[in-house]
Amino acid sequence: MAVKEYFLPKSLAEAVGLLAQHGPSLLVMAGGTIAMPLINEGISLPEKVMGLRRAGLSYIDRRSDALAIGATTPLAQLVKQNAIPLLQTAARNAASMAVRNMGTVGGNIFAPPPAGDVAVALLALDAQVELAGPAGKRIVPLADFYTGFMTHQLNPNEILSEIQVPLPAGKTVYLKYGRKHANTPSVVAVAAQLVFNGPQVASARIALNGVGPHPLRARNAEATVIGATLAEAAIAAAAQAAADESEPFTDAVATESYRRKMTAVYVRRALTQLAGEEA
Numbered sequence: 001m002a003v004k005e006y007f008l009p010k011s012l013a014e015a016v017g018l019l020a021q022h023g024p025s026l027l028v029m030a031g032g033t034i035a036m037p038l039i040n041e042g043i044s045l046p047e048k049v050m051g052l053r054r055a056g057l058s059y060i061d062r063r064s065d066a067l068a069i070g071a072t073t074p075l076a077q078l079v080k081q082n083a084i085p086l087l088q089t090a091a092r093n094a095a096s097m098a099v100r101n102m103g104t105v106g107g108n109i110f111a112p113p114p115a116g117d118v119a120v121a122l123l124a125l126d127a128q129v130e131l132a133g134p135a136g137k138r139i140v141p142l143a144d145f146y147t148g149f150m151t152h153q154l155n156p157n158e159i160l161s162e163i164q165v166p167l168p169a170g171k172t173v174y175l176k177y178g179r180k181h182a183n184t185p186s187v188v189a190v191a192a193q194l195v196f197n198g199p200q201v202a203s204a205r206i207a208l209n210g211v212g213p214h215p216l217r218a219r220n221a222e223a224t225v226i227g228a229t230l231a232e233a234a235i236a237a238a239a240q241a242a243a244d245e246s247e248p249f250t251d252a253v254a255t256e257s258y259r260r261k262m263t264a265v266y267v268r269r270a271l272t273q274l275a276g277e278e279a
């Protein structure tokens with residue numbers, strides 16, 4: 001079945017109105033790098049599609065101590081503007097330049113693992129998402145947004161309109177391990193933000209991707225390093241905790257057990273890098 005109707009709203013309000021009018025049978029499309037291949041291959045058969053690219057949701061704005069990123073901001077803009085270095089590194093690690101020019105930051109939040117290279121960095125940065133629906137806007141921490149594999153808190157009548165990112169304090173790190181150096185799906189990706197109080201870790205967020213149904217926080221690993229000096233013993237314990245609490249899967253890229261082993265290796269590398277910077 002071919003797409004019969006295509007809508008290109010000129011504002012968020014118009015987009016929300018169209019969604020209310022047509023219901024969940026209207027497919028929301030941002031950059032289309034995930035949605036279009038599914039349509040072209042006949043896996044997804046929407047009769048109605050709404051493109052968001054003219055809805056005024058492509059921007060990166062500094063708002064006091066936070067960054068507001070419009071949902072349809074292309075991944076390439078995160079690389080170009082470098083408002084937050086962790087996000088720039090994450091975006092550089094996502095796909096190819098051609099896909100980054102089309103693919104959006106909002107779309108990356110919906111990407112099924114092992115995609116989600118930017119989403120995992122947003123999680124480490126404690127980002128929150130703005131969801132717009134007929135009743136107005138609501139804010140949900142990204143840490144609470146995901147509920148399972150390709151399930152989340154977005155209601156069928158809502159659009160993810162903006163991502164809000166607190167400007168990071170402390171040190172950040174992003175490591176992605178894939179089968180190739182570039183343009184490759186993750187075996188595992190690690191993003192972390194640590195704040196130090198002297199030699200001790202005062203706060204920690206360690207996020208993983210490619211090893212769960214969605215980007216996830218390694219909360220046991222975080223608890224292991226908080227209050228500790230980031231030395232060999234704490235790093236090793238955190239790496240093991242992260243591997244233990246990961247929920248890896250087997251796919252064409254890697255087996256479940258390999259993903260778990262590499263989680264320990266890459267959390268260890270990420271924390272060792274931060275310990276080196278802190279010294």
Ligand SMILES: Cc1cc2nc3c(=O)[nH]c(=O)nc-3n(C[C@H](O)[C@H](O)[C@H](O)COP(=O)(O)OP(=O)(O)OC[C@H]3O[C@@H](n4cnc5c(N)ncnc54)[C@H](O)[C@@H]3O)c2cc1C
Pocket residue numbers: 027028029030031032033034035036037052071072075093094095096099102103104105106107108109110111114115116117118158159160161183184185186
């Ligand atoms: C060849 C190739 C390589 C890739 N490599 C990587 C990679 O290395 N790393 C990586 O992370 N990703 C990768 N991807 C996946 C994808 O390109 C990115 O995740 C991109 O950010 C998706 O954004 P999009 O705007 O194109 O999503 P779309 O295809 O437009 O949308 C994806 C889904 O999200 C929903 N959606 C999107 N935006 C919104 C919104 N604002 N509100 C509500 N629903 C929304 C859509 O309904 C759709 O179901 C790759 C894709 C391709 C084709």
